[in-house]
Amino acid sequence: MRRPNRTIARVATLAVIPAALLAAGVAVSTASYSAFSATSSDDANNWSMGSVALSNDASNGALFAASNLKPGSTGTNCIAVTSTGSLPSAVKLYATNVQQTKALASYVTLQVKQGSGGGYGTCNGFTAAAGSDGLLYNDSLASFASTRTSYATGVGTWKPTGDKSETKTYQITYTVSSDAPASLMGATASLGFTWEAQNS
Amino acid sequence: MRPSVWGRFAVVLGARGILAAVLGLVFWAVAPMVLGWHTTTVMTGSMEPSLHPGDVVVSKTVTTGELRKGQVLLFADPDHVGTLRLHRFDSLNSDGTLTTKGDANPSADSTHISRSAVTGVGYLRVPLIGTPVLWAADHRTGPLVALGSALVLVAGLAVLPAVADPSRATGASRRGPRHRQQDHRPWAVGALLVTSVCTVAALAVPAPAAAAAFAATATAPSTMATVAATPATALTCTSNTNGSVTIGWSYDGVAPERFTTVIDGVASSDTSAGAARSTTISSWDLFSFRTSSVTVRADVTSTWTTTSASSVRISTVRFLGLGRTSCA
Numbered sequence: 001m002r003r004p005n006r007t008i009a010r011v012a013t014l015a016v017i018p019a020a021l022l023a024a025g026v027a028v029s030t031a032s033y034s035a036f037s038a039t040s041s042d043d044a045n046n047w048s049m050g051s052v053a054l055s056n057d058a059s060n061g062a063l064f065a066a067s068n069l070k071p072g073s074t075g076t077n078c079i080a081v082t083s084t085g086s087l088p089s090a091v092k093l094y095a096t097n098v099q100q101t102k103a104l105a106s107y108v109t110l111q112v113k114q115g116s117g118g119g120y121g122t123c124n125g126f127t128a129a130a131g132s133d134g135l136l137y138n139d140s141l142a143s144f145a146s147t148r149t150s151y152a153t154g155v156g157t158w159k160p161t162g163d164k165s166e167t168k169t170y171q172i173t174y175t176v177s178s179d180a181p182a183s184l185m186g187a188t189a190s191l192g193f194t195w196e197a198q199n200s
Numbered sequence: 201m202r203p204s205v206w207g208r209f210a211v212v213l214g215a216r217g218i219l220a221a222v223l224g225l226v227f228w229a230v231a232p233m234v235l236g237w238h239t240t241t242v243m244t245g246s247m248e249p250s251l252h253p254g255d256v257v258v259s260k261t262v263t264t265g266e267l268r269k270g271q272v273l274l275f276a277d278p279d280h281v282g283t284l285r286l287h288r289f290d291s292l293n294s295d296g297t298l299t300t301k302g303d304a305n306p307s308a309d310s311t312h313i314s315r316s317a318v319t320g321v322g323y324l325r326v327p328l329i330g331t332p333v334l335w336a337a338d339h340r341t342g343p344l345v346a347l348g349s350a351l352v353l354v355a356g357l358a359v360l361p362a363v364a365d366p367s368r369a370t371g372a373s374r375r376g377p378r379h380r381q382q383d384h385r386p387w388a389v390g391a392l393l394v395t396s397v398c399t400v401a402a403l404a405v406p407a408p409a410a411a412a413a414f415a416a417t418a419t420a421p422s423t424m425a426t427v428a429a430t431p432a433t434a435l436t437c438t439s440n441t442n443g444s445v446t447i448g449w450s451y452d453g454v455a456p457e458r459f460t461t462v463i464d465g466v467a468s469s470d471t472s473a474g475a476a477r478s479t480t481i482s483s484w485d486l487f488s489f490r491t492s493s494v495t496v497r498a499d500v501t502s503t504w505t506t507t508s509a510s511s512v513r514i515s516t517v518r519f520l521g522l523g524r525t526s527c528a
Contacts, residue, residue: 005363006361006363008209008363009361009362009363012213013213013362016216017220018220020216020218020219020220021223021224022224023224024220024221024224024227025224028225028325028326031255031325035257035272035322036250036322051245051414051416052414052416054417054418055418056418056419058420061420062421062422063420064422064423064424065422065423066422066423067424067427069425069427070426079420085416087244104426150279150310150311151310151311152280152281172422181503184426185427185429185500185504187425187426188424189424190423190424191421191422192419192420192421192422193420193421194310194417195417196415196416196418197414197416198414199413199414
């Protein structure tokens with residue numbers, strides 16, 4: 001076998017560099033093809049970098065199904081929300097599918113507390129967190145339903161770290177204003193309380 | 201001697217190949233920026249398996265009319281001010297907004313976006329080369345330093361002569377500084393060039409980092425309904441032998457606080473419990489002969505009241521403390 005000399009080195013370099021550039025180009029084009037040619041998402045749940053996951057203990061039950069409300073009527077319920085994701089995330093609560101008749105929501109006060117203990121169906125043992133973490137919202141339902149409608153505008157200070165499963169309990173209380181006019185008889189309001197976690 | 205000569209030859213050429221491949225990848229990531237396209241780094245796995253964290257995605261700027269379902273869109277994240285999101289166009293909504301979804305996410309993104317929010321459509325995926333951006337974002341200096349050292353090492357190897365200079369091999373150390381300088385200058389220039397290209401690329405690639413957000417939601421529905429305005433119906437009037445009348449009614453609503461008897465449009469002091477379905481009224485303190493219209497009002501509260509649509513008529517004759525009321 002010959003010793004390599006400068007000529008061989010020059011020829012080899014002239015071959016290797018274009019080959020490497022070509023390989024890079026092929027890598028980019030095939031990667032691009034596989035990434036952007038799909039026309040729909042395939043719901044493959046292979047999350048190599050972890051995920052966020054959120055559930056509540058209401059198992060699709062209603063938080064409230066209040067009927068025959070009148071001025072001064074009030075009700076409260078608790079719901080436990082659990083984060084089981086492996087990524088750090090931030091959880092926000094907002095309103096979805098808001099529907100109402102006769103502007104009932106303007107005469108309903110909504111209070112949302114965040115804390116621990118208790119769960120769906122009972123607030124026994126619920127303790128609100130201290131300070132601003134404890135009281136997330138205390139204003140009219142109409143304002144909640146019109147301004148807190150997306151993750152970006154949602155309320156909440158909970159930031160699960162993703163290291164382990166974490167649960168927070170939310171106590172939600174509504175009160176029909178005592179000066180609600182008689183025109184509100186037979187009015188309805190419905191909304192979904194949606195908790196959303198997005199990785200941070 | 202010979203194996204080590206070929207070994208050096210292989211190592212140097214291998215280093216040149218690696219460097220060329222890395223520069224080739226960087227070229228594809230950076231060059232489209234000249235066209236005004238966007239280069240972003242994928243930060244999370246929400247688009248797996250199409251896009252992996254550490255990939256660099258080049259997005260082509262498009263007009264809003266060119267957007268098609270299935271495209272991977274780059275847009276301002278509606279949920280996090282100042283960040284970008286790279287998700288697939290999932291569906292078009294009736295109000296003209298777009299619903300997007302991460303391929304690996306169980307559900308679509310909760311916030312819809314407008315067409316004008318889209319800054320580009322994913323066009324090129326350059327695998328892995330954004331990984332240092334990920335490390336930098338996570339403040340993982342260890343791997344960054346290791347990668348930087350490895351690059352410097354590879355670059356250093358690549359700029360070495362693939363074949364030892366025979367004249368240097370026989371006695372480079374004994375040669376004067378003038379010769380050394382002459383021998384080394386092209387390689388020094390090459391090393392400088394490679395380093396500066398890498399630096400420029402490293403500064404250019406990280407540009408905006410697209411956080412392809414993961415999301416998960418949990419919803420609890422709730423409904424509230426106020427008591428319906430239910431009037432008393434089927435009013436009846438029965439004359440009693442003692443000179444009073446009994447007003448009866450039907451009611452199928454929620455038990456009100458009370459029923460109030462309304463005579464000629466004026467609430468009287470005659471009230472009945474919410475469960476009652478009749479009340480007896482006698483002649484009231486009037487010196488008169490008159491006919492009155494009687495309705496029954498269901499009072500859910502003092503303000504939430506519903507008056508019956510139907511009425512009954514009664515006649516009252518009263519004179520000097522003697523009176524009689526009867527159904528008219």
